Amino acid sequence: MEEDLIIGCKKQDRKAQEALYHKYSGRVMGVCKRYANTMDDANDIFQEAFINIFNSLKKSRTVKIESLEAWVTRISANVAVNYYHKNKKYLNHVPAESALHKIDEEEYGHILGRLRGQELLQLIGGLPTGCKHVFNLYAIEGYSHKEIAEIMDISEGTSKSQLSRARDIIKSKLKLLDHVKYKRVV
Incomplete structure (x- = not known):
């Protein structure tokens, strides 16, 4: 089934994208909440994370089926860090x-x-x-x-x-x- 999701998302099939979204939205939001200071920030990160996930799937040649969840989580964490790096650089930096x-x-x-x-x-x-x-x-x-x-x-x-x-x-x-x-x- 995950292989079908990956193939469908690569083809920009809306049903496959929706299925992937529903399957991983809770996990992605959990990552977003861990990094965000506010719920608004978490929602912004969440939206950007899924945009990156779908764009990366479309461009990627290799996403291993057994590592899709880890891959989605890693992209979400990277987006969260980049969000703060771009918007709130060095906020509360600890020397x-x-x-x-x-x-x-x-x-x-x-x-x-x-x-x-x-x-x-x-x-x-x-x-x-x-x-x-x-x-x-x-x-x-x-x-x-x-x-x-x-x-x-x-x-x-x-x-x-x-x-x-x-x-x-x-x-x-x-x-x-x-x-x-x-x-x-x-």
Whole structure:
């Protein structure tokens, strides 16, 4: 079936495009929300992502069927980063010197395990834009620091420091959450 979607989209068949859209719209919107600061931004990124997906499918000679979902996700993440790179360049940029410590998974893993998906998205969404993008690209999308540096037009060191800063912010928020939840129980 995915092969038919790809072939149909390459031919600009509206039914195939609609089927692909319905199949992946939730996934694409999830990516858009992780990168956006507002719902309006998420909707703009979403629209641009699907335009890029359809244009890329039309031009592409090779999209492996088993990797269509990953391919759609990667295009969506690239569009999201490019959106902010074009429109809000270096907003909340964190310099390399400000990087602190990584999250101690043993200490905070129990809190992360109790968070619902929406709470985790809000936690990530509250990060400064640069940190949020690096965190999403590295921890969720699986990009390397070298790839992130190229996508965001920053150095690898800046990518690493922003990831570290994101983890530090999340760590402090997790401490606060753990403290608040503990106080409610006591």
